[in-house]
Amino acid sequence: xxxxxxxxxxxxxxxxxxxxxxxxxxxxxxxxxxxxxxxxxxxxxxxxxxxxxxxxxxxxxxxxxxxxxxxxxxxxxxxxxxxxxxxxxxxxxxxxxxxxxxxxxxxxxxxxxxxxxxxxxxxxxxxxxxxxxxxxxxxxxxxxxxxxxxxxxxxxxxxxxxxxxxxxxxxxxxxxxxxxxxxxxxxxxxxxxxxxxxxxxxxxxxxxxxxxxxxxxxxxxxxxxxxxxxxxxxxxxxxxxxxxxxxxxxxxxxxxxxxxxxxxxxxxxxxxxxxxxxxxxxxxxxxxxxxxxxxxxxxxxxxxxxxxxxxxxxxxxxxxxxxxxxxxxxxxxxxxxxxxxxxxxxxxxxxxxxxxx
Numbered sequence: 465x466x467x468x469x470x471x472x473x474x475x476x477x478x479x480x481x482x483x484x485x486x487x488x489x490x491x492x493x494x495x496x497x498x499x500x501x502x503x504x505x506x507x508x509x510x511x512x513x514x515x516x517x518x519x520x521x522x523x524x525x526x527x528x529x530x531x532x533x534x535x536x537x538x539x540x541x542x543x544x545x546x547x548x549x550x551x552x553x554x555x556x557x558x559x560x561x562x563x564x565x566x567x568x569x570x571x572x573x574x575x576x577x578x579x580x581x582x583x584x585x586x587x588x589x590x591x592x593x594x595x596x597x598x599x600x601x602x603x604x605x606x607x608x609x610x611x612x613x614x615x616x617x618x619x620x621x622x623x624x625x626x627x628x629x630x631x632x633x634x635x636x637x638x639x640x641x642x643x644x645x646x647x648x649x650x651x652x653x654x655x656x657x658x659x660x661x662x663x664x665x666x667x668x669x670x671x672x673x674x675x676x677x678x679x680x681x682x683x684x685x686x687x688x689x690x691x692x693x694x695x696x697x698x699x700x701x702x703x704x705x706x707x708x709x710x711x712x713x714x715x716x717x718x719x720x721x722x723x724x725x726x727x728x729x730x731x732x733x734x735x736x737x738x739x740x741x742x743x744x745x746x747x748x749x750x751x752x753x754x755x756x757x758x759x760x761x762x763x764x765x766x767x768x769x770x771x772x773x774x775x776x777x778x779x780x781x782x783x784x785x786x787x788x789x790x791x792x793x794x795x796x797x798x799x800x801x802x803x804x805x806x807x808x809x810x811x812x813x814x815x816x817x818x819x820x821x
Contacts, residue, residue, distance in 0.1 A: 495605035497626060498648070501617040502601040504528070504560070507594030508572065511579050515560055515589060517621065525552075525642050526617040527559045529629055530603055532570045533578045538612045541629040542586050543796035548635060549588040552642045556619070559588035564596045616641055624648065632688045632728070650683055657683075661693060670697050674711070681715070686724035688732075695732050699741045712746050716753065726754035727768050734775050748772040755785075763792035767801055774808055779815060783808045 495502065501517055509515075517526060529545060531538040549559045563575055572592050579590050593599050602608075602615060606626055614629040618641050625637050640646035661676040674697055680690040698708035712733060719725045730750035733743045751772035754765040766789035774782040786805040793801045 493605065493607040495602065495623070497623050497651075499623055500621050501526070501528070501615065501623050502598075502605070504562070504591065505593070505595070505597035505601070506562070506591040508592045510572075510576055510590040510592050511586070512560075512589030515558060515591075517617065520558065521621045522619055524556045524558050525619055525638070527557065527614055527629075527638060528602065528617065529559070529561050529612055529614040530563070530599065530608075531561055531612045532563050532566065532568070533574050534568045534570060535611050537628075537630060541612045541614075542582065544629055544635060546585060546587045547794055547796045548638055552638065555642050557638070557642050561586075561588060561590045562593050562598055562602075563590070564593040564599045618646070619644075625651070636686075636724075654680055654683055654687065658689070661690075665697070670701055673697055678711075681719075681725075685715075685719040685722045686728055688728045691725075691728050691732050705741055705743075708741075709743055709746065712743060712750075716746060716750050720753045721757060723754040723757040723762070723765060726750040726757065727765050730754065730768050730772055734772060742775075744772070744775050748776060760788065761792065763789045763794070763797065763801065766792060767804065770804070770808070774811070779808060779812045783812060 503517060504515060506514070515526070520526065527545065527548065529541065531541070545559045545561065549557060563570060565571055572594070575590070575592055579586055591598075603613060606615075608626065610628070612629055614625075614627065614634060615623055616625040616638060618624045624641050624646055625634075627634065629635075637646060637651075657676055657680045661673050661680070664670075664672040664676060674694055677690040677693045677697075680687055684690075694711060695708065698704050698711065712729065715729060716726070727750075730747045733747035733750070751765075751769040754762075755769040758765045760766065766785055770782045770785035770789060773779075773785060783805065786801065786808055790798070790801045790805055
């Protein structure tokens with residue numbers, strides 16, 4: 465098996481486990497999407513008031529995230545979870561971070577210190593599962609062995625989704641569940657198609673994998689994993705940039721009004737791979753569609769459009785657009801957007817220096 469193929473399978477297999485997450489190891493999971501959420505057996509509530517899931521039925525949506533102090537990726541989910549609690553708290557969302565003792569120093573003392581150091585940047589309930597009863601009833605029962613892992617529990621008390629809170633789909637699904645517009649049947653179809661995509665990729669039928677990814681995108685044009693899969697197959701395995709150009713052109717034409725899809729496609733076309741594999745003209749077209757489709761009121765769309773402008777050398781326009789992104793951004797993303805703005809401004813200074821006699 466060559467390097468590109470191993471890389472592709474690594475991406476697809478990991479990505480499948482991440483956004484779909486429905487028990488890929490050993491026996492079938494005892495806890496899965498659609499099941500009633502188990503109770504929380506917590507020894508000590510480190511931050512916030514105790515939470516009773518049963519008492520919250522009909523009123524609250526819960527995000528139960530499993531994490532640890534030593535977990536690198538977990539630190540990146542903290543601002544996302546804090547932002548979700550801030551945005552949807554008034555609509556009934558309760559975010560709970562659950563952690564357990566282990567052999568890597570995740571003691572109650574370490575957890576308390578970790579939470580205290582982060583103060584308001586970790587603005588949601590935190591629980592210490594001293595006897596690992598909650599971890600066993602949730603993580604082990606669902607065949608989940610990596611952290612961070614989040615469970616979304618809807619108002620009926622059923623688990624609507626399982627996966628890492630770092631995938632883009634997570635925040636969107638939380639919003640859908642809170643607003644009572646989540647479609648579990650569509651999610652099940654996406655899950656089944658994702659299984660089929662990985663199976664075809666493992667069997668070497670890469671063209672069929674692209675067709676299945678396209679079917680996923682028919683259900684959800686902004687499904688980032690499927691966009692990434694198409695890009696990876698065309699560029700890294702088939703080495704068919706012309707094929708990617710044709711596919712992306714058709715996708716833009718069909719989904720121009722879908723701002724999330726355009727933002728993610730643009731990011732993919734200009735953000736990964738060797739320079740000859742990037743498609744700056746299509747990236748710009750998709751980014752502009754997202755920017756205009758959101759009436760220039762979305763920070764992410766503005767930032768992606770600014771990046772596309774920068775890549776074609778339109779630095780002045782990139783700075784102006786990134787300034788707008790900074791003015792629109794949330795607190796959790798403010799530093800990132802300001803850093804990009806400073807970078808574009810430095811590039812302009814360097815350009816002017818070069819132009820000076």
